[in-house]
Amino acid sequence: MNLLLKELRHNPLLWLLVFVPAVLAGEKLKPDAHTLLFVLSVLAIVPLAALLSHATESVAAKTGDTVGGLLNATLGNLTELVIALAALRAGQYMLVKASIAGAIVTNTLFMLGASFLVGGLTHHLQEYNRVSARVQAGLLFLATVALLIPSAVSQADSAGGAAFTQKLSVGLAVLLIAAYAMGMVFSLKTHPELFASAESGEAGPAPWPVGLALGTLAGVTVLVALVSEVFVESVQQAAVAFGMTPAFVGFIVVALVGGAAEMASAFSGARKNRLDLSVGIALGSASQIALFVAPVLVLLSYAIGPAPMDLRFWPGAVVMVLIATMTASLVTTSGRSAWFVGVLVLMVYLIFAMTLYLLPPRA
């Protein structure tokens, strides 16, 4: 408990934890104040995500390299997964899919671009391990291609009906999870040296004792789940109130909220001239969404959703995800970065955000 308090004093982000009881109380007292509940739930998720991330790292640090790497890789996007599950249970498949595509775009463009910019403002030219970045960008590219094939083919060919897309999505989900498992064997067992610098956790604060970490992990996950439910319920009405389109909310707002904790780590790495860390977090997290979170959601939709969910994305989302991963591939092949590279990558993100913000809602 002492450690938790010390952490609180150390990390101003955690003061936001006060919004967790606030949002839960608000939900009971004013269930119709959607805009208020939306704002409160966003403010509550951010510190919970930070706690979750730190707890995962602490457990990982104690359990040795392989199990730890496994945990980190599986629980790293736990916040995104829990939010998406809440949307899945509510049957809001458009929101689920938008948040999957948005998380990939936000991680590859915003997290990467802002890391380059933040790093470039204090360092003239930054170099990073381009072999490792290339392996990760390649993995991400192939993962995205795999994820988008049902959309691309069913878009190109209207002959395929809903039954076709559904069967294809399930088969694909199984393949993606298999690829993810093999990727873990690759990065943790057979070729850990290729990923070495990107996974060194030493940049973070001191790890917690396992008991505290496990308890925090369990307790905070429950809290994230509760708050996510409020978030998902209120987000649509709040969006209308703020003049935001549903596409903008799913793509930008959910993705920024869900990834806040990882972004903090990535930016801190960039400032310390450890771009390997930033690139590893950004690309690794995006791959994980494509290879693990997305297929798990497809399979779980059969168990907990009102209807099966497929992997057919809205065409504009396909374009954005493809451009995002191609940009990431292109930008990371050189192993060097300067502030303007960050500006250009952020500009692409800004253009996407502007497009989604202006896009008229579909009838």
Added chain:
Amino acid sequence: MNLLLKELRHNPLLWLLVFVPAVLAGEKLKPDAHTLLFVLSVLAIVPLAALLSHATESVAAKTGDTVGGLLNATLGNLTELVIALAALRAGQYMLVKASIAGAIVTNTLFMLGASFLVGGLTHHLQEYNRVSARVQAGLLFLATVALLIPSAVSQADSAGGAAFTQKLSVGLAVLLIAAYAMGMVFSLKTHPELFASAESGEAGPAPWPVGLALGTLAGVTVLVALVSEVFVESVQQAAVAFGMTPAFVGFIVVALVGGAAEMASAFSGARKNRLDLSVGIALGSASQIALFVAPVLVLLSYAIGPAPMDLRFWPGAVVMVLIATMTASLVTTSGRSAWFVGVLVLMVYLIFAMTLYLLPPRA
């Protein structure tokens, strides 16, 4: 003849030659047993392709570097060409186009991916000449772009009618063959050093005497032509019997059957840690399909087909070919490979195959 028998004992694949008389006899005795004839013709084409490939290499080895390279480059995809010609004469343009696109996809994804996997299972990290791989991947990329432009433009713009596509396809065929001829001047005359390691034929078995080789070349080509006719006639009905869509047959089955001999060489190169050879065969063979086989078929359709054939591909095929060549470009730029790279490339191929298998046939 002795040499041929020695070859038979040495190469278990050639035992399949027994299916050549079987399929020709079957065609006479049971012309309606489509499924049986399909299976027999597949089993017969594989060893014939292997013989053809060895005969070509033997002639090439005897005729000196330039003429030999020319022969190798022109006859390397003879099997694919003969099968496609049989389909062309039968007026099955969907099958011809599917087999062109499928051969590019299969060579770049399956042959390359399986080579990386096979090599990676016995070698931790494999390095290969990345300059040569880059030249070949660039050539393949540009060749594919050229091949796909009529589809891309006519897809994007419905204003172009059939007459437009036909004129464009003929003009394009002439340009592609001119580029192919100049590519040969480049790789054999002016810059052979860039392609050096990829074309050293020393990994294969001892060459045959020229007389035997030329005789085999002529005789086996006739046999392939005869068997291909049975194959093309039976493939559609057999596909229905096996529950395969026509797209799957053209893309996957024909391409795997036609390329079996080259795959054997590529995998054997990978196992011997000579990935240069494997990458050269995979990318070179794919370029050849795009730059030589496809335009020759377009031009020949005016002479032997029931109607002119254009180069407009089914939109899903365009997507797959583009992704395949982009994957090949991306994967080969680093000049390094490990087993997981192979797994990812194969996964993309598997996803394509699954999509085509599930795709409902068009009405």
Added chain:
Amino acid sequence: MNLLLKELRHNPLLWLLVFVPAVLAGEKLKPDAHTLLFVLSVLAIVPLAALLSHATESVAAKTGDTVGGLLNATLGNLTELVIALAALRAGQYMLVKASIAGAIVTNTLFMLGASFLVGGLTHHLQEYNRVSARVQAGLLFLATVALLIPSAVSQADSAGGAAFTQKLSVGLAVLLIAAYAMGMVFSLKTHPELFASAESGEAGPAPWPVGLALGTLAGVTVLVALVSEVFVESVQQAAVAFGMTPAFVGFIVVALVGGAAEMASAFSGARKNRLDLSVGIALGSASQIALFVAPVLVLLSYAIGPAPMDLRFWPGAVVMVLIATMTASLVTTSGRSAWFVGVLVLMVYLIFAMTLYLLPPRA
């Protein structure tokens, strides 16, 4: 004046200046001889563009590195800008957009490809600074992506109406100009060393005195504006007379005419084995069109055009621009070139030109 005469004797291109009075006289005397006026205006624009380019370089050489770089970057595509402004005032938005897309395609494919070919015919293998080429190709890729997003999204999603595209285009234009300004800070102030060799102007002829240069700049700009008006008025009817589609005229003819002066510099650099210069001119000029000329035209359409112009391109143009910039990225990453690379890049351009030439005009 002596200098101007010396220049005339030195540079045979300038003899074409005789067509400037010819076209202006023709416009007065035979305003309906569209074909004649078209040919005369093309012949008149080429030498004016060369003078404009030399005058800009002369002013730049005298004003020091930063201001000079700024001038060069802003006025480098003055000819294209003036021609597009004439078309904008005439309300010919199809022609304006075709000339924007065409200038990007022509600079990246024709100028780059012909430079590689011209250089490769006299040098076996040419090496150039690949770091600088990569920065420029990356900048161009991201610029193009930004420029094409409205088309891609509105194509993929028909929900967006005209109002949406218009708002998006204006927002985008502001973002692009901001990116362009920051790019100038980057290349001239904070990281000039990355662009060093590409911007050394020493390959050109001796600079003029500032007075002459400024006078030429002002006078020639007026002349280009006058001739451009004749060009824009006559181009449509002349196209019909020559059997050219409007798309072909905008994409190919206008782009080749407008970029003639830069092409002469790029080819001369290639012949002197200074490919850095050629690559810098080709990619830099293409980026400038996307990041500066295009957004300026969008914003100016509110002031001088009959109606606001948006950034939605004809789908076939989107495909061509994307392929062109991807080709440029791919081809320049290696930092090496040989004649066949030029042939392949030119082949892609030739295929585009053939497609546009054959494309039936839209009803």
